[in-house]
Amino acid sequence: MRRLLQRLKNHSRPAYFSLWFLLVFYFVSFFADILAPYHFDQQFRNKPYHPPTKIHFFDSGGNFHIRPFVYNTVIDDPVFKTYKQDYSKIYPLKFFVSGKERRIFFFFKTKRYLFGVDQPAGIFLFGTDNYGRDIFSRLLYGGRISLSISLIGVFISFSLGMITGGIAGYFGGIIDQILMRLVEILMVFPSFYLMLSLRAMFPLNLSSIQVYLLIVMILSLIGWAGLARIIRGMVLSIKEEDYVLAARSLGLPHWKILLFHIFPNTFSYSITAITISVPGYIIGEAALSLLGLGIQEPYPSWGNILSSTIGNLRVLGDAPWLLLAGIFIFVVLINFNLLGDALRNVLDPKNW
Amino acid sequence: MEEILRCEKISKVFVVKDFLGINRRKVTALNNVSIRVNKGIDLGVVGESGSGKTTLAKVLLLLVRPDSGSVYYRNNDITGLGDSKLVFFRNKVRIIFQNPYKSLNPRSTIEKTLREAIPSRRVNPEMIETALTQTGLPSDYKNRYPHQMSGGERQRVAIARAIAGNPECVVADEPTGNLDATTEVNILKLLDGLRKNLGLTFVFITHNLKIVVDFCERIVVMYQGNIVEEGSVEQILKSPLHPYTKILWNPSSITSIREEKYKDFDGCVFLARCPYRKKICFEHHPVLKEKEKKHLVSCFLYEQEKMV
Numbered sequence: 001m002r003r004l005l006q007r008l009k010n011h012s013r014p015a016y017f018s019l020w021f022l023l024v025f026y027f028v029s030f031f032a033d034i035l036a037p038y039h040f041d042q043q044f045r046n047k048p049y050h051p052p053t054k055i056h057f058f059d060s061g062g063n064f065h066i067r068p069f070v071y072n073t074v075i076d077d078p079v080f081k082t083y084k085q086d087y088s089k090i091y092p093l094k095f096f097v098s099g100k101e102r103r104i105f106f107f108f109k110t111k112r113y114l115f116g117v118d119q120p121a122g123i124f125l126f127g128t129d130n131y132g133r134d135i136f137s138r139l140l141y142g143g144r145i146s147l148s149i150s151l152i153g154v155f156i157s158f159s160l161g162m163i164t165g166g167i168a169g170y171f172g173g174i175i176d177q178i179l180m181r182l183v184e185i186l187m188v189f190p191s192f193y194l195m196l197s198l199r200a201m202f203p204l205n206l207s208s209i210q211v212y213l214l215i216v217m218i219l220s221l222i223g224w225a226g227l228a229r230i231i232r233g234m235v236l237s238i239k240e241e242d243y244v245l246a247a248r249s250l251g252l253p254h255w256k257i258l259l260f261h262i263f264p265n266t267f268s269y270s271i272t273a274i275t276i277s278v279p280g281y282i283i284g285e286a287a288l289s290l291l292g293l294g295i296q297e298p299y300p301s302w303g304n305i306l307s308s309t310i311g312n313l314r315v316l317g318d319a320p321w322l323l324l325a326g327i328f329i330f331v332v333l334i335n336f337n338l339l340g341d342a343l344r345n346v347l348d349p350k351n352w
Numbered sequence: 353m354e355e356i357l358r359c360e361k362i363s364k365v366f367v368v369k370d371f372l373g374i375n376r377r378k379v380t381a382l383n384n385v386s387i388r389v390n391k392g393i394d395l396g397v398v399g400e401s402g403s404g405k406t407t408l409a410k411v412l413l414l415l416v417r418p419d420s421g422s423v424y425y426r427n428n429d430i431t432g433l434g435d436s437k438l439v440f441f442r443n444k445v446r447i448i449f450q451n452p453y454k455s456l457n458p459r460s461t462i463e464k465t466l467r468e469a470i471p472s473r474r475v476n477p478e479m480i481e482t483a484l485t486q487t488g489l490p491s492d493y494k495n496r497y498p499h500q501m502s503g504g505e506r507q508r509v510a511i512a513r514a515i516a517g518n519p520e521c522v523v524a525d526e527p528t529g530n531l532d533a534t535t536e537v538n539i540l541k542l543l544d545g546l547r548k549n550l551g552l553t554f555v556f557i558t559h560n561l562k563i564v565v566d567f568c569e570r571i572v573v574m575y576q577g578n579i580v581e582e583g584s585v586e587q588i589l590k591s592p593l594h595p596y597t598k599i600l601w602n603p604s605s606i607t608s609i610r611e612e613k614y615k616d617f618d619g620c621v622f623l624a625r626c627p628y629r630k631k632i633c634f635e636h637h638p639v640l641k642e643k644e645k646k647h648l649v650s651c652f653l654y655e656q657e658k659m660v
Binding site: 242243245249250252253254261265349 | 410413446449455457510517
């Protein structure tokens with residue numbers, strides 16, 4: 001593992017950076033309960049569409065404060081949602097503030113968050129949405145859903161695709177025919193409509209956990225068909241290679257031949273295919289959320305944060321910070337693509 | 353004489369389809385081939401490219417299933433057995449492939465490759481190192497990948513893999529076909545040493561008659577999927593019977609190349625190139641018959657007496 005990291009570093013610095021970047025993203029999302037200053041559904045009704053809070057070191061008198069601070073803001077124009085700062089009192093930034101108890105993944109409880117300011121001031125690093133909810137906190141919580149859906153979804157569809165494609169290609173004959181016809185049936189449907197109709201089979205009023213699992217299942221059920229098809233083709237050619245014949249001539253069982261001799265030689269394709277398909281899951285979830293079929297409010301995902309902005313031109317103009325969810329998606333996609341490309345080369349022994 | 357491996361009346365036809373599957377062409381790789389491998393008697397299989405030698409090797413190991421005929425291991429018919437029931441046989445008869453650049457998994461270290469070849473459940477590092485040193489490779493090669501080795505070294509690994517299971521018989525399919533002359537000599541020396549030390553019996557498949565003469569005791573000559581002559585080395589060397597064998601000994605003496613006008617006749621396979629063809633050769637296929645003691649040939653030249 002360490003050697004692999006070193007190879008990745010030597011092979012491509014950008015990809016190595018991407019790996020760490022993604023790890024940080026996953027880490028931050030995982031610990032959103034501690035890192036986010038507000039809970040995702042905490043509303044500041046008097047501060048809708050609040051722009052990102054300014055953090056100051058110098059007060060209105062020009063004095064320097066070693067501890068950064070914010071001013072409370074009051075609404076200036078209730079129609080266009082402009083705010084002005086109230087210079088009468090400073091609210092210093094506090095670390096490890098205590099607040100309402102949150103549960104980290106149902107197991108641990110925490111009362112302290114990484115940072116915050118006293119009420120009634122608020123610290124909104126990325127501004128607030130129409131209900132006055134902190135976008136930064138919602139992005140952290142939303143990353144938890146968007147990033148984990150993509151990982152779990154990819155894992156399921158990759159396993160399905162590899163197993164089906166591998167079995168179909170390796171055993172051939174009637175097994176191949178049955179499996180591939182199945183895959184083709186799945187592939188003839190346009191994936192987006194398939195996604196919608198699968199979602200439509202289930203009631204709308206599901207709990208958030210149920211919706212989450214449902215979306216993972218839907219997305220991974222759609223994604224595996226294409227992979228299976230290509231893996232089958234690769235297995236068909238690889239199984240005729242001399243080293244596979246040699247493995248058979250040693251009397252190895254089929255599963256060992258598939259697992260150790262055939263699958264590793266499909267990696268040049270499949271590793272790239274996996275990392276490139278990760279973005280598809282984030283976008284798929286975003287698309288479902290956009291149509292109101294994905295993760296439901298008040299639960300955040302990058303998709304439904306973004307969807308709340310699309311179709312509202314005023315918001316795009318006046319509160320562009322709501323589009324940060326899109327930038328998060330974009331950045332994660334780029335990093336996954338970079339990493340995937342490099343991983344394919346790094347996992348090939350010929351490049352060592 | 354202890355018989356290890358025997359195949360009887362093996363036939364294998366490959367159907368070659370064109371893109372749409374309309375035109376089908378049949379390629380006869382093996383036609384009614386029977387050979388017998390006795391313990392301690394190395395068998396050489398000689399023939400030019402396309403004579404079905406490699407298919408014969410694969411059929412002997414049941415890596416390719418024959419269309420008809422049977423393979424016997426120690427007098428047990430194993431033709432119909434599935435791969436999972438053949439494990440005992442796989443450990444006793446091993447194969448060395450022709451091209452060491454293709455026969456090693458590029459994604460496995462040498463250690464992993466050899467580990468799979470050793471049938472015992474607990475494989476300790478010494479066993480792998482022994483297998484390597486037996487073939488003249490340093491034991492630290494086990495951490496290497498195939499692409500980090502030369503062709504000769506790879507072939508040694510392939511040999512180490514074949515002998516790791518302690519087999520009785522090794523089918524070597526042109527083991528020096530892709531190697532240069534000096535490496536070839538070294539590999540042949542290695543195989544010779546292994547044969548003596550481990551008591552192996554080789555089935556040596558090659559197009560190079562000189563190797564076979566040095567290496568084997570019995571020779572089978574194949575032409576287009578048929579056995580045309582079979583005999584001991586002295587017999588084949590001193591008194592070759594079949595016209596094809598004579599050509600093999602002296603390739604420059606080829607009198608006629610394969611001619612198109614003979615291709616529609618369903619007679620002897622060697623018809624098109626035979627300098628001694630007769631009327632009967634156009635109509636009938638000669639049967640492999642014993643001419644002298646344990647010297648078999650399939651040619652009408654030697655059936656004259658009976659025919660008349």
